[in-house]
Amino acid sequence: MDWKKIENVETVEDIIKESRDRAVLIFKHSTRCPISSMALDRLIRSWDHQDMGHVGIYYLDLIANRQISNSIANVFGVPHESPQVLLIKDGECFYDNSHMGINYGDLKERLETSTS
Incomplete structure (x- = not known):
């Protein structure tokens, strides 16, 4: 996967702009949490670029960037969790999940539903 790293709050604004197209x-990852590592690994192993190449993908190391994680929670109106995925379209979070609820099939289905 070709992740774009979120390392400053300005990137959140870039995500909002990109989500209009x-x-x-967004994958929020705790580098200290084995569940987070497992969820990330499952997502990476399942990711199919043919099916999902149209999606912008961003990665946040929330241990190094907790302030940005808090900003994401505030901007998109979702509670902070870790690990966590958020799907953003037109500047709004239309789906989020965490821990073992992070599932490639669910993400793909939500994305298909949001674009139809």
Whole structure:
């Protein structure tokens, strides 16, 4: 996966702008949490570029960037969790999930539903 790293709050504004043209996925990852590592690994192993190449994908190391994680929670109106995925379209979070609820099939289905 070709992740774009979120390392400053300005990137959140870039995500909002990008989401007006295509769906964006944010993965908030705790580098200290084995569940987070497992969820990330499952997502990476399942990711199919043919099906999901139209999605912008962003990665946040929330241990190094907790302030940005808090900003994401505030901007998109979702409670902070870790690990967590958010799907953004037209500047709004239309789906989020965390822990073992992070599932490639669910993400793909939500994305298909949001663009139809």
